[in-house]
Amino acid sequence: MVESDTQLIDQIFELSEQVEPFRLQILKAADASTLESLLDHYEFSLAVINVQRLPLEFSLSDLCIRFHPKPVLALVPELDAAHLLSGLRAGASDIYSYRCLSYEAQAFVATLSRLLSRAAQLEAAHRYRESLERSLDELRSDQMAAQQVQQNLLPAKRQTIGGVSFAYDLTPSLVLSGDFVDVAPLDDHLTLFYLADVSGHGASSALVTVLLKNMTNRVLRAHRRDTPLSELSPASTLYTLNRELLDTGLGKHFTIFAGILDARNSTLRYAVGGHHPMPILSQGGDTRFLSGRGMPVGLFDEPFFDEHELHLKEAFTLTLFSDGVLEVMVKEGSLERREERLRELVAAGVVMPDDLLESVLGTASCPDDIAILTLYRDVPDA
Structure with missing residues (x-):
């Protein structure tokens, strides 16, 4: 989560606890160095980014590209046409007004759940692909070994x-x-x-x-x-x-x-x-x-x-x-x-x-x- 306002951080933490069936670990970044360190050392399922709090060194578009194909939820002060259009153009998966979280709490929880479900599917597909690639590597290795055995049997x-x-x-x-x-x-x-x-x-x-x-x-x-x-x-x-x-x-x-x-x-x-x-x-x-x-x-x-x-x-x-x-x-x-x-x-x-x-x-x-x-x-x- 890219945010520095402690009150908003606490509010999002409370809403995240209602997301089921996931058990979440949330890491927050309030400045550029912390954000860069987190990006270098962790694999994230979902990014929640307050566009107003983004360090100058980063743009929403750059982060969406860096997180792709994982989802990005953008927070803006007002959900007007300008913020909505710029957020979607940058590649955000969904956009919310952080000033409306109090009376749109359940909708926000549902959005978190939907985006995390999508991330879980992507991660499961990635794990399956890696497992399949390992199996294919083992199969190729076994076939080459079997080929050598067969060649040795030929006159x-x-x-x-x-x-x-x-x-x-x-x-x-x-x-x-x-x-x-x-x-x-x-x-x-x-x-x-x-x-x-x-x-x-x-x-x-x-x-x-x-x-x-x-x-x-x-x-x-x-x-x-x-x-x-x-x-x-x-x-x-x-x-x-x-x-x-x-x-x-x-x-x-x-x-x-x-x-x-x-x-x-x-x-x-x-x-x-x-x-x-x-x-x-x-x-x-x-x-x-x-x-x-x-x-x-x-x-x-x-x-x-x-x-x-x-x-x-x-x-x-x-x-x-x-x-x-x-x-x-x-x-x-x-x-x-x-x-x-x-x-x-x-x-x-x-x-x-x-x-x-x-x-x-x-x-x-x-x-x-x-x-x-x-x-x-x-x-x-x-």
Whole structure:
């Protein structure tokens, strides 16, 4: 309260005690130095300013700007047109004649209550905003930590195993990705690889990719312990993953293409879990989509996954995609045309994941996660 008249101060103090439901602390300033000190050291909900008692160093307009968005109640000697207009122009929330407080006491109390209620709402919104900003900061920090965990689970972006090279690119639509790729050498000749696309986006889908990595590792350990690795089956692996994901009760599922490459006889065994588009194989002058059927993993109690085996020539490329790549190709037209465009790119020798991504994405944004994994041998300029 900016006031120096003790009688008026006492009167306002008495009226303030009637304001409910607030418990008020009132600080008063009678001179410029006290006012400046209070403004520097306190946060106020409401300012009650007697315009006639303002120190010369301050104006009502300056104080209204300084208090904004908190309300300011201006006191003037007479509530005439001139005082009313100047007070409103300065930014005051309401204006009262201090000479009329005695017979307008209840109206003044109601005004104080209304302005304090507005201030309380502003303060609650500010606290909520600060709390929300802290929560968002924590969420961003958690997401970055989760992203680091997910990145650590991914294989090397380029590696060569048994004479076959593997390269991938994974572009998330958000911080975390629901797409996942893995390349796991089983021994000197056998390599398990897969590309999976978890339903949905964000943290919950990324969590399933962590579970997928863990479940795959456990399947491999069990096979190493109980059966020869040469008997490891992609289809049986998908059946095991399906059962384990259903047991988690997360209500999540994923599509997957999983293969086992045998470098000794250059054969590929693979199984499909509802994945689309199918991988593109290019060898011997022929470029085609692989065939295969299967249901998404984690969606059905009794799914179906068939298994295929094929021979790979000395020079070949096998390129796997998540369905996000088709979503950024809408300008190509129908789904069949988009798939044909992918086949044409691979047939033209655009097989490295970053080159493929640039060809289909351009400057567009990613509405969905995009993963591309390419296996190749004896590819010129690769």
